[in-house]
Amino acid sequence: MQRRDFFKKLGTATAIAAVVPTMSFAAGDSKPTGPNKxxxxxxxxxxxxxxxxxxxxxxxxxxxxxxxxxxxxxxxxxxxxxxxxxxxxxxxxxxxxxxxxxxxxxxxxxxxxxxxxxxxxxxxxxxxxxxxxxxxxxxxxxxxxxxxxxxxxxxx
Amino acid sequence: MAERKSLIKIKPKRYKDGEIVKVSFMVMHPMDTGMGKDKKTKKIIPAKYINSVKFVYNGKEITHMNVWESLSVNPVFTIYMKVNGKGKLVVTYTDNTGEVHEKSKKIKPRG
The missing domain is CATH 2.60.40.2470 (SoxY domain)
Known part of the structure; x- marks a missing residue:
């Protein structure tokens, strides 16, 4: 079960990481920083x-x-x-x-x-x-x- | 940081007041994406690219740009501009490492 929990947490973490950059780009005037995907x-x-x-x-x-x-x-x-x-x-x-x-x-x-x-x-x-x-x-x-x-x- | 070379070109060279002229801003910049490797040391070159460019004419912003890493090495930005009296065109860029560069050119309409 521990392993399962670990993967669940990992999944949510990556989901948040994936959402945050797209959110910041939604505003048209924000300046881009860092390597982006x-x-x-x-x-x-x-x-x-x-x-x-x-x-x-x-x-x-x-x-x-x-x-x-x-x-x-x-x-x-x-x-x-x-x-x-x-x-x-x-x-x-x-x-x-x-x-x-x-x-x-x-x-x-x-x-x-x-x-x-x-x-x-x-x-x-x-x-x-x-x-x-x-x-x-x-x-x-x-x-x-x-x-x-x-x-x-x-x-x- | 070493001084970067840049250039503002205006076409045609002689222009009248009220004419629409072509303005090109060229800058020597590596535009590294953060994915390429150095061929000798086999290390990843950190990302360094221009992320914002501004054209200001007589204190009024004409155009601003958000830039990502997909632009070529030593990029060129070309726009049109309406000449509106004597003055100064200032082009500023910033890159993702915080480098700021400014270049200006006098606008002198004739006739």
Whole structure:
């Protein structure tokens, strides 16, 4: 029985440890610290808060279809938006499908940007989908994704 | 800690007041995930990555970013910005070990 109790306690401890980091990420403005592990679905839920994002042509995600080097994959997200104080893009989130941490970057924009575009370079561990989730000022979420073939993995 | 090199690029080089310009912020940073191993010593390299970037123009925050370790070594952050008079663009980043770096560039619209 002792052994059983031990495993029960271990189970609850890991469950708490698993819940706590996701809780801290639910708040959009909190700064990330330490090596993190998060799968794609929990990351998507943390961003949208349970809402289902809509696929849209307004979001343009530009990545190479075949990346020779996974350590450097250029990603550009452009959103068709007037960027006025009443209607603008609030945030652009870039996610990957299979890295140990699915979140790459959250970008919080303001009307002072003038154009809703963000571009960076990310690391990919293998062939997977890259997803852009866009939050508009009226609270709706748009999504676009593209698969990237990686010939040499770039993590670690 | 050694000084990190960083660079703010504005395109086009000559711009007018009210124009929308492309701003790139580049920084030399290792962006270690905490999972990679040193090939010689076979020890795990501790995590060191940028976790927050801020663009401030004339005291007003334009954009801020939460960053995780999946970004490339020596990352680049590119956004657009509306030029609104003379002033200063200040970009600040912090990383998970508490390192803070600041870089500024003067904004001088012509014509």
């Amino acid at each position: 998060m799968d794609y679905q929990t990351a998507l839920n943390a961003i949208t808060g349970g809402k289902t994002p809509v696929k849209s042509d307004k979001v343009k995600l530009k990545t190479p279809e075949i990346a020779e080097n996974g350590a450097v994959v250029p990603v550009t997200v452009t959103v068709d938006s007037p960027m006025t104080p009443s209607n603008y893009v609030k945030a652009i989130h870039i996610l990957n499908g299979k890295n140990s941490n699915a979140r790459c970057i959250d970008v919080f924009l303001t009307p002072a940007n003038g154009k809703a575009m963000f571009s960076t370079r990310i690391k990919l561990g293998g062939t997977q989908n890259v997803t852009a989730v866009v939050e508009l000022s009226d609270g709706t979420f748009l999504i676009a994704s593209q698969s990237v073939k990686v010939t040499i993995g770039g993590c670690g």
